[in-house]
Structures are given as C-alpha cells and as structure tokens.
Amino acid sequence: MLESLPAAASIPEVSARIAEALAEVESIFDAQLASDFPSVNELCRHVERYRGKRLRPTLVLLSGLAAAGGDTTRGLSRRHRVLGAVVEMIHMATLVHDDVLDEAEVRRRGATVNRLRGNEVAVMLGDYLISNAFHLCSSLGDPSLNLALGATTNTVCEGELLQLHHRDDLSLDERTYLEIVRRKTASLVGACCGLGARLSGADERVQSALERFGLAAGVAFQVQDDLLDLSGDADVVGKTLGRDLEKGKLTLPSVLLFATAEPSVRESLLAATLARDSAAVRSVLDRSGAIGAARRRAASFVEDAKKDLAALPASPARDLLHRLADAVLSREA
Amino acid sequence: MLESLPAAASIPEVSARIAEALAEVESIFDAQLASDFPSVNELCRHVERYRGKRLRPTLVLLSGLAAAGGDTTRGLSRRHRVLGAVVEMIHMATLVHDDVLDEAEVRRRGATVNRLRGNEVAVMLGDYLISNAFHLCSSLGDPSLNLALGATTNTVCEGELLQLHHRDDLSLDERTYLEIVRRKTASLVGACCGLGARLSGADERVQSALERFGLAAGVAFQVQDDLLDLSGDADVVGKTLGRDLEKGKLTLPSVLLFATAEPSVRESLLAATLARDSAAVRSVLDRSGAIGAARRRAASFVEDAKKDLAALPASPARDLLHRLADAVLSREA
Numbered sequence: 001m002l003e004s005l006p007a008a009a010s011i012p013e014v015s016a017r018i019a020e021a022l023a024e025v026e027s028i029f030d031a032q033l034a035s036d037f038p039s040v041n042e043l044c045r046h047v048e049r050y051r052g053k054r055l056r057p058t059l060v061l062l063s064g065l066a067a068a069g070g071d072t073t074r075g076l077s078r079r080h081r082v083l084g085a086v087v088e089m090i091h092m093a094t095l096v097h098d099d100v101l102d103e104a105e106v107r108r109r110g111a112t113v114n115r116l117r118g119n120e121v122a123v124m125l126g127d128y129l130i131s132n133a134f135h136l137c138s139s140l141g142d143p144s145l146n147l148a149l150g151a152t153t154n155t156v157c158e159g160e161l162l163q164l165h166h167r168d169d170l171s172l173d174e175r176t177y178l179e180i181v182r183r184k185t186a187s188l189v190g191a192c193c194g195l196g197a198r199l200s201g202a203d204e205r206v207q208s209a210l211e212r213f214g215l216a217a218g219v220a221f222q223v224q225d226d227l228l229d230l231s232g233d234a235d236v237v238g239k240t241l242g243r244d245l246e247k248g249k250l251t252l253p254s255v256l257l258f259a260t261a262e263p264s265v266r267e268s269l270l271a272a273t274l275a276r277d278s279a280a281v282r283s284v285l286d287r288s289g290a291i292g293a294a295r296r297r298a299a300s301f302v303e304d305a306k307k308d309l310a311a312l313p314a315s316p317a318r319d320l321l322h323r324l325a326d327a328v329l330s331r332e333a
Numbered sequence: 334m335l336e337s338l339p340a341a342a343s344i345p346e347v348s349a350r351i352a353e354a355l356a357e358v359e360s361i362f363d364a365q366l367a368s369d370f371p372s373v374n375e376l377c378r379h380v381e382r383y384r385g386k387r388l389r390p391t392l393v394l395l396s397g398l399a400a401a402g403g404d405t406t407r408g409l410s411r412r413h414r415v416l417g418a419v420v421e422m423i424h425m426a427t428l429v430h431d432d433v434l435d436e437a438e439v440r441r442r443g444a445t446v447n448r449l450r451g452n453e454v455a456v457m458l459g460d461y462l463i464s465n466a467f468h469l470c471s472s473l474g475d476p477s478l479n480l481a482l483g484a485t486t487n488t489v490c491e492g493e494l495l496q497l498h499h500r501d502d503l504s505l506d507e508r509t510y511l512e513i514v515r516r517k518t519a520s521l522v523g524a525c526c527g528l529g530a531r532l533s534g535a536d537e538r539v540q541s542a543l544e545r546f547g548l549a550a551g552v553a554f555q556v557q558d559d560l561l562d563l564s565g566d567a568d569v570v571g572k573t574l575g576r577d578l579e580k581g582k583l584t585l586p587s588v589l590l591f592a593t594a595e596p597s598v599r600e601s602l603l604a605a606t607l608a609r610d611s612a613a614v615r616s617v618l619d620r621s622g623a624i625g626a627a628r629r630r631a632a633s634f635v636e637d638a639k640k641d642l643a644a645l646p647a648s649p650a651r652d653l654l655h656r657l658a659d660a661v662l663s664r665e666a
Contacts, residue, residue, distance in 0.1 A: 037491060101452060119434060119452060121497050123430050124494050127430065131463070135483025136483075140476075143471055147471040157464050160457045160460070161373045
C-alpha cells in the first residue's frame with residue numbers, strides 16, 4: 001500500500017509505489033468493464049490493444065502526491081485510483097473512435113481498415129467506454145467531479161469537431177491549430193493533474209498550477225505526436241503512421257511552413273499534401289527546417305509546464321513530473 | 334407555467350402544459366449544446382434533422398406528473414425538464430452513431446451514405462451529445478441520478494454490442510432478441526419513467542411500477558420499429574427503410590419464422606436474407622403470418638405495460654401514459 005511509505009520517500013520508492021497503484025488502476029478498469037455477456041467481454045478485449053503508457057492515470061497519481069508535498073502517507077487514496085481508471089477509459093474511447101474511418105479512407109485503405117471488427121463495433125465499443133467512465137466517476141459520489149469531468153469531455157469533443165471542421169484546410173493558422181490541440185488533447189491531461197490535486201485536498205492555487213502544468217505538457221505531447229506521425233519509426237511508435245496526412249489533419253510543421261514559406265516551397269508542400277504523399281511532405285518539411293521549428297515550439301511548452309511546477313513544494317513526486325515533461329520531447333513512441 | 338395549473342387538471346389541460354414544458358426542454362437542450370465555436374454550432378445543426386417525437390422527455394414529464402397523482406401543482410420541476418433534455422440528448426447520440434456505416438455498407442450504398450458529413454463527424458457529434466448529456470445531468474448535483482443514468486447507458490451500449498455480436502446470426506433466438514431490445518431500447522425508456530417519478534419524490538413502489546411500464550412499452554416500441562423498417566411507408570416513416578436487413582440485424586418476424594417454419598419456408602427466408610432482398614424477405618414473412626405474430630407480441634407487451642400503471646392513482650397523466658402505450662401499436666412513423 002502506498003499509504004505505508006514513509007512521508008519523505010525517495011524517487012525510486014515513489015516510482016515503485018506509483019507502479020503498484022497503476023496495477024490497482026488496471027484492476028478497477030477491468031472490473032468496471034466486465035459484463036454479464038461473454039460476447040461483450042470478448043469485444044472489450046479489443047481495447048487491450050490500445051493499452052499504452054498509462055500517462056493519464058500516472059499524472060493523476062503523481063499530481064495527487066505532488067500536491068500533498070510528496071507526503072505519501074496522505075497523498076493518495078482509492079479515489080485517485082478510481083479517477084485514474086476513469087481518465088484512462090476516456091482516453092481509450094478517443095483512441096477507439098479515432099479508428100472509425102470515412103468513406104474515402106475506407107476505399108483507399110482497403111483491407112487493412114477492418115483490423116478491429118469494423119466501424120460499428122469501434123463506435124459502440126467507444127461508447128461503452130465513455131458510458132462506463134461516467135458511471136465509474138459517479139460511483140465516487142462527488143457531483144463536482146462529474147461536472148468537471150463532463151466539462152472536460154465537452155471540451156475534448158469540441159476540439160475534435162473543430163479539427164474535423166478544418167480538415168483539408170491548408171490555411172489553418174497556428175492559433176487555431178493550438179486551440180484544437182489544447183482542447184482535444186491538453187484539456188484532459190490538464191484535468192488529470194488538476195483533479196488529482198483536488199482529490200488530495202490541495203488548495204485552489206496548487207490545483208490550478210498543476211492543471212496549467214498538464215495543459216502545457218499536453219500541448220507539447222500532441223506536437224510530438226504530430227512529429228512522430230510524420231517522421232517516426234512505425235515499428236517503434238507501434239501504430240500506422242501518416243494517418244494525419246491521410247485524414248486531412250495539418251500537423252504543426254505544415255502549419256508553420258504554409259504560414260512562412262516562400263511561394264515555391266509552399267507550392268511543393270501543397271502538391272505533396274494534396275497527393276497525400278507522405279515521403280514528399282516529410283522531405284519538404286525537413287529541408288525547410290519546419291520540423292525543427294515545431295520541435296522548438298514543443299520544447300517551449302515543456303519549459304512553460306516545468307515553470308508551473310515551481311508553485312509546488314519540492315518532493316520526489318514533483319521531480320518525477322519534471323522528468324515526465326522532459327520525456328515528452330525525447331519520446332519515440 | 335405548469336405549476337400554476339389547478340391540482341386536478343383535465344387531459345387537454347395536462348397535454349397543453351406538457352407541450353409547454355417540452356418547449357422548455359428544447360431551450361435547455363439548445364443552450365447546453367451551444368459552443369463558443371461557430372463551426373461546432375454549425376455541425377450541431379445536423380442534430381436537428383434527428384428531432385422527432387420527443388417520446389423520452391414526454392415520458393419523463395408524464396411520469397413525473399403521474400407519480401404525483403396527476404397533481405400538477407407539485408408534479409413537475411425544472412429538474413424534470415433538465416432530465417428531459419438529458420435523455421433526449423442520449424437518444425439523439427444513439428441515432429447519430431447509428432448512422433455510422435461499415436465498409437461493406439459504404440460500398441453498397443455509395444453516394445447516399447454521406448448525407449451528414451461522413452462517419453467521423455457522426456462519431457464526434459454523437460460523442461459531443463453524450464458528453465453534454467452527462468455534463469447537464471451533473472449540473473443537477475445529485476450523484477444518484479448520475480449513477481442511475483450511467484448504469485442505463487452502460488446497459489444501452491451492452492445491448493448494441495450484443496446486437497453487433499449477433500449480426501448476420503440467422504439462428505438468433507427470441508430470448509436473445511428480446512434481451513438485446515430490452516437493453517438497447519427499453520432500458521432508456523424505463524429509466525425515463527422511473528427517474529421522472531423519482532424526481533417527483535415518488536416512493537420506491539411507484540418508481541419501479543413506472544420503470545416496468547417504460548421497459549414493457551419500450552420493447553413494444555422497438556418491435557414496432559422493426560415492423561416499420563420491414564414494411565412501413567418510407568415517406569411516412571421519414572427515414573430509409575430496410576436498414577435492419579442491410580446491417581444484418583434480424584427483426585422479430587424473422588426470428589420467429591426461422592424458429593418455427595418448415596424447411597422450405599426457412600430456405601426461402603434464408604436465401605432472401607442473405608441476398609439482402611427486402612421485397613423477398615417481406616413477402617415470405619407476410620405470407621407465413623410471421624408479421625402478424627410479431628404484432629401480437631408487441632400488443633402483449635403493451636398490455637403488460639398498461640397493467641403496471643394500475644399501481645398509480647388515477648389521473649389525467651396516467652390516462653395519457655395509457656394512450657401513449659396504445660399508440661405504440663398504431664404508429665406509422
């Protein structure tokens with residue numbers, strides 16, 4: 001039990017106990033999704049292939065500890081673990097729903113599209129995850145948590161709808177790009193940190209410092225995601241790359257280049273983008289320095305995130321959040 | 334205001350005030366979905382084309398009144414109207430997500446499929462509705478309502494997943510068919526009635542009588558929906574018919590006939606079903622009497638529903654629920 005740790009544990013001790021707590025998050029997650037119907041459970045097993053880094057529950061737990069000044073004797077409760085399962089469920093729902101393809105893509109991608117069990121199963125499985133996330137959150141009996149979570153998922157959906165509205169919009173500007181990213185990705189990451197702190201009884205100032213940390217780190221995370229989709233190693237990333245281009249989503253390097261490049265470069269990028277030619281897109285972005293510029297933007301968001309941590313008392317948990325923010329930039333998967 | 338009605342209003346008076354309350358439900362619905370982003374509001378306008386009979390909010394309101402013995406001075410509150418908007422939002426989300434098509438259907442239906450804005454928009458719009466429904470419900474500040482709603486939507490999703498599991502399963506038996514229908518359709522209808530009563534402060538006995546009423550009426554409603562999809566008039570029903578066949582969903586007449594028909598009839602039904610030949614399916618079901626048998630099943634669920642109303646004090650609201658149950662069988666749209 002995390003609660004039995006000494007008040008001032010070392011970084012390796014805290015890491016080990018976070019790992020233990022994550023295992024409990026996973027048990028709560030699985031128990032919540034278990035259905036009376038074997039066929040529903042069978043479909044739910046598809047969710048397993050989305051399991052990844054568990055970044056969001058980790059942030060709930062670390063923020064809960066950091067907000068308590070790293071005092072592991074009062075930092076974490078079962079409520080943190082339940083909330084960890086809730087946010088992971090919401091995140092997985094977004095991944096599952098992201099697998100739904102449009103007509104044109106279906107035609108283009110042919111047989112590879114139906115890895116899961118088709119669009120309809122992806123939709124219903126995602127809905128089952130969303131519904132269970134809200135149900136699990138309601139089990140905590142705190143209406144303000146439900147309200148905060150609902151406001152966050154409203155924002156996530158607005159970000160997704162905004163992104164779809166700007167599909168194939170080659171004049172997307174950086175401000176709108178960042179608004180989309182803040183909503184669709186960073187808002188949930190920010191909520192993980194802010195609500196993790198709230199569950200530890202932190203005051204408003206600490207809660208909002210951690211929420212801002214999560215927002216800034218979340219933006220950096222999404223920019224890095226764009227970069228990996230553009231030029232990552234598919235075997236390392238572990239998912240199909242080039243999806244943004246295929247789905248008509250501009251990534252930050254393209255946004256920056258369309259805004260600043262001279263006509264001939266713009267023309268090359270335009271042609272490559274419209275042709276959905278990912279090698280050509282990558283090559284234009286690389287040569288023009290746009291990939292480097294996007295990396296610098298991500299690094300600056302990480303710096304912002306780390307500054308927000310200064311509002312917290314020093315602790316191993318705060319140090320781990322610091323490391324986690326840095327790791328966003330170096331991650332290859 | 335409904336509250337200003339005399340305690341013992343007549344049926345036309347109650348109907349008129351329900352219509353007024355439904356207008357308020359609609360205002361709450363629209364206000365909840367309003368976004369800061371014009372493009373999100375634009376996408377939300379697609380939801381309007383799904384607006385229909387507003388059966389579910391009507392049931393919340395009527396059940397609220399009926400549970401209070403039809404005393405319109407204490408029967409309804411703003412909470413009933415908010416819950417009405419919540420359940421309508423959930424219902425619309427299921428309709429929007431039902432528009433998502435699978436690969437094979439996309440190919441078969443060609444250009445007609447993209448009436449909305451494609452699968453991805455349908456998914457995100459549905460998610461936005463679900464998220465807003467939970468957020469709006471949370472605004473009532475009653476964790477037990479959130480918990481009940483979450484349990485209901487879990488059940489709805491299980492029904493949908495169960496249905497997908499049995500897609501193209503020509504050996505689907507009546508028991509499983511009814512389990513699917515109870516979950517995917519009737520559970521939400523039952524919750525509308527039970528929670529409408531709970532918000533009026535009704536005791537457990539009245540709440541559960543109304544929930545059972547909604548469950549039975551909901552099953553009848555879905556069977557009638559199957560029948561309309563099979564042999565309704567597309568202009569009257571107002572939606573594309575034959576979708577169940579296309580999506581591999583067995584309707585009750587087919588379930589009954591596969592279970593009872595002699596080999597030659599089974600063979601004809603099998604061939605017509607596999608060929609997705611709706612005229613031929615309809616013809617076999619008609620001639621064999623399976624459509625009549627399904628109608629009788631629906632009628633018997635309506636009788637069950639009406640019996641549950643006997644637990645309530647006599648009132649115009651109870652009479653209206655009675656009529657509403659009867660109307661399920663005669664509806665053509």
